[in-house]
Amino acid sequence: MGSHSRRGRGLTVLGFVLAPAVGLGLTVSSGSAQAWILTTTAGAKEIYLQVGAGTYNGGNYNAGGTPGVNATVNTVSLAVPAASVGNGVAQAMTSNSAVADSFYDGYAVCNPPTQVYIGGWSRDTTGAATLTVTSPANLTSGADTIPFSQISWTSTANGDATADIAAGTFNGGSVALASIATNTWVEDCMTFTYKNTAVAAAGTYTGTAVYTLSQP
Amino acid sequence: MTPRLGALPLGLALAAVVCGQAPLAVAATYAVDDGASLPWRATTIMKWRTPGPNRLNGNIVDGVTVVTLVLNTAPWLHRFGRIYMFLPEPASGPVTANWTTQGRLLPGSLVAGQRTLIYAGQITTSSISDTVTMNVHADGRRLTSDQNLDFQFEIEVQ
Numbered sequence: 451m452g453s454h455s456r457r458g459r460g461l462t463v464l465g466f467v468l469a470p471a472v473g474l475g476l477t478v479s480s481g482s483a484q485a486w487i488l489t490t491t492a493g494a495k496e497i498y499l500q501v502g503a504g505t506y507n508g509g510n511y512n513a514g515g516t517p518g519v520n521a522t523v524n525t526v527s528l529a530v531p532a533a534s535v536g537n538g539v540a541q542a543m544t545s546n547s548a549v550a551d552s553f554y555d556g557y558a559v560c561n562p563p564t565q566v567y568i569g570g571w572s573r574d575t576t577g578a579a580t581l582t583v584t585s586p587a588n589l590t591s592g593a594d595t596i597p598f599s600q601i602s603w604t605s606t607a608n609g610d611a612t613a614d615i616a617a618g619t620f621n622g623g624s625v626a627l628a629s630i631a632t633n634t635w636v637e638d639c640m641t642f643t644y645k646n647t648a649v650a651a652a653g654t655y656t657g658t659a660v661y662t663l664s665q666p
Numbered sequence: 667m668t669p670r671l672g673a674l675p676l677g678l679a680l681a682a683v684v685c686g687q688a689p690l691a692v693a694a695t696y697a698v699d700d701g702a703s704l705p706w707r708a709t710t711i712m713k714w715r716t717p718g719p720n721r722l723n724g725n726i727v728d729g730v731t732v733v734t735l736v737l738n739t740a741p742w743l744h745r746f747g748r749i750y751m752f753l754p755e756p757a758s759g760p761v762t763a764n765w766t767t768q769g770r771l772l773p774g775s776l777v778a779g780q781r782t783l784i785y786a787g788q789i790t791t792s793s794i795s796d797t798v799t800m801n802v803h804a805d806g807r808r809l810t811s812d813q814n815l816d817f818q819f820e821i822e823v824q
Contacts, residue, residue, distance in 0.1 A: 486703040486733060488815040490710045493727040493806040498718060516717040554718075571719050575810040633719040633807055 492575050499570035499581070499663040502545065506553040511635075515553065523658070524566060526601075526642045536649035543601070543642040552637055559607045560639035568605075568615055569637030570663045572630050577666040579630045581615065584660050587622035591653030598622050598657055600648050603640040613638050620659060630663070698749060698819040702736035702793070714806060727806035732799050735771065737785075737819055740792035747823040749785035749794070753778045754816055759808040761815065763800060770796035781820070789823075 498517045502524030506515040524547040534541070542564065549567040552559045560567045572579035588595035598620040605613040615628045615638040630636050712727040719725065737749065749771075753763060755778040764775035767784075771794065776782040785794060802815065 485701040486705060486735070486817055488705065488710055488731060488733075488800065488802065488817060489708060490712050490729050490802060490804065490809065490813050490815060492809050492811055493712050493714050496714065496718075511716070511718045514717070573714055573719065573806070575807060633725045635719050 493573060495665055496573040497570070497579065497663055497665055498572075499661065500549075500553070501568045501661045502547040502566050503549055504553060504567070504569075510553050510556050512555045517553075526566065528644055530644070530646060532652070534646065536647060538645075538647050541644040541646050543644055545642070554635055554637070557609065559609070559637055561608070565606075565639035565641050567637065568627075568640055568661065569635065570630060571635045572632055572663065572665055574632050574665040578632060579663050579665050580626070581628040581630060581636075581661070581663050582624050582626055583620070584624045584662070585620040585622060586657050589655035589657040591651070591655040594651045594653055594655070596648050596650050596655045598659075600645045601642055602645065603642045605638045605640055607638045610638070615640075627661075695820050695822045696741070698821050699738040700735060700817075700819050702738065702795075703733055704736070705731060705733040707731055709812070710802060712802075712804065712806070712809060715803075725806045727804050727809060729802045729804075730799065731802075732797060734795060734797050736793055736795040738792070739789045739794050739821070742789045742821060742823045743792060745789055745823045746787065747785070747789050747821045748783060749819060749821045750781040751776060751784045752781035752818045752820060754818070755779040756813055756815060758810070758813050759805045762803045763815075765798050765800045767796045767798050770794060771798065778815075784819075 500520070503520050503522035505518030505520040507518045509515040524545055526543045526545045528541050528543045530541055544563045545566045547562050547566045550558045550560050550562055552567075552569065554569075559569075570579075570581065585598045588597055589600075599622060602617070602619040604617045605615045607613065614630075614636040616626070618625050618627070628636060710729040710731040712729040715726040715728050739747070739749075751774075753761065753776055755761070761778040762775065763778075764773075766773045771784045772786075774782045774784060804813075
C-alpha cells in the first residue's frame with residue numbers, strides 16, 4: 451500500500467514538471483527567403499450625380515443595378531400672372547421631373563413635380579467630393595433679363611428630417627451645396643421658388659443651372 | 667525513517683518517465699521558404715464590390731490573383747508536418763483572403779493577423795507546390811494606396 455501511494459505522488463509531480471516541456475512551441479527562423487508578396491491597389495475612383503431624371507441599369511442599387519447615363523435636362527418653371535409681376539409675393543415653381551423614387555432602393559424620396567430629386571455619391575479615398583451649382587447672372591428673354599438670384603430653393607427629403615444638400619439662392623456664379631463623404635450616398639429634393647421682386651417685360655425667360663460633383 | 671523511504675521511490679519514478687518521454691517532447695515551428703513561388707501578376711487590381719455605396723457605407727474592395735506556390739520542405743523530409751499560411755495585419759486595416767487550390771494544398775480562408783492550415787501530413791517531397799487562386803477583400807475607404815500583403819508560411823513538425 452505504502453509503495454503504491456508513493457508512486458502515485460511521483461506521477462503527479464512528473465506531470466506538473468514536464469507539462470511545459472511537452473507543450474513547448476518553438477518558432478525558429480530557417481533564415482531562408484520568403485518571396486511572395488501580393489501587392490493590392492486602391493479601389494478606382496467612381497462618381498455618380500443625378501439631378502432630376504437619372505438612370506440605373508438593371509434595377510435599383512440594392513437589387514444589383516449599375517449607374518447609367520441620362521442626358522435629360524429637366525425644366526423648372528412658372529407663369530407669373532401679369533397682375534402679379536414684381537409684387538414681391540413669392541411664387542412656387544414646378545418641374546417637369548417625374549422622379550420620386552431613389553435608385554438606391556426605390557424609396558419615394560421626392561414629391562414631383564414640385565420637388566426635383568438630387569443625389570449622388572463618390573468613391574474616392576483621397577477625400578470628400580464637392581457638389582456645387584453654377585448659374586449665369588440672368589435669365590434671358592431676347593434682350594430682356596431677370597436676375598437668376600430671383601430663384602431660391604429649399605431642400606428636404608421624405609423620411610429624412612435633416613437635409614444633406616443645402617438650401618440656397620442662385621447668385622450668378624457658383625453655390626456650394628454639399629460635401630459628400632466618400633462612399634456615402636446623399637440625396638434630397640429641391641423645391642424652387644421665384645422671389646418675384648423684379649419688374650420685367652412680358653416674355654419667356656430661360657437660363658440653365660449646371661450641377662457639378664467633383665472629386666479632389 | 668519514513669521520510670527517507672518515501673523520497674527514494676519518487677526520485678526513481680521521475681527518472682524513468684523522463685527518459686521515456688524525451689523523444690516525443692518537442693514540437694517546433696519553422697518558417698518555410700516560399701522563395702520559388704511565382705505570382706501570375708505583380709499587382710492585383712482591387713475593385714469595388716458594389717456598383718455604388720449605400721447611404722452609410724458599402725465599401726468593400728475585392729481582388730483576385732493566381733500564384734504558383736512553391737514551399738521548400740526539404741529540411742523536414744519524411745517527417746510529419748502541418749503547414750500554415752499566415753498574413754500579418756496590414757496598416758490599412760482588416761483584410762480577409764480566401765483561396766482555392768488544385769488539391770495539393772488545402773483551400774481555405776483567413777483574416778489578417780491569423781493563420782490557416784494549408785497542409786497536414788507526411789512530408790514526402792522536398793517541395794510542395796500548388797496553383798492557388800487567391801481572393802483578397804479589404805476596406806476600400808482605408809486602402810488608399812498600393813499595399814503589400816506579405817503572406818508567410820510556417821511548418822510545425824514532430
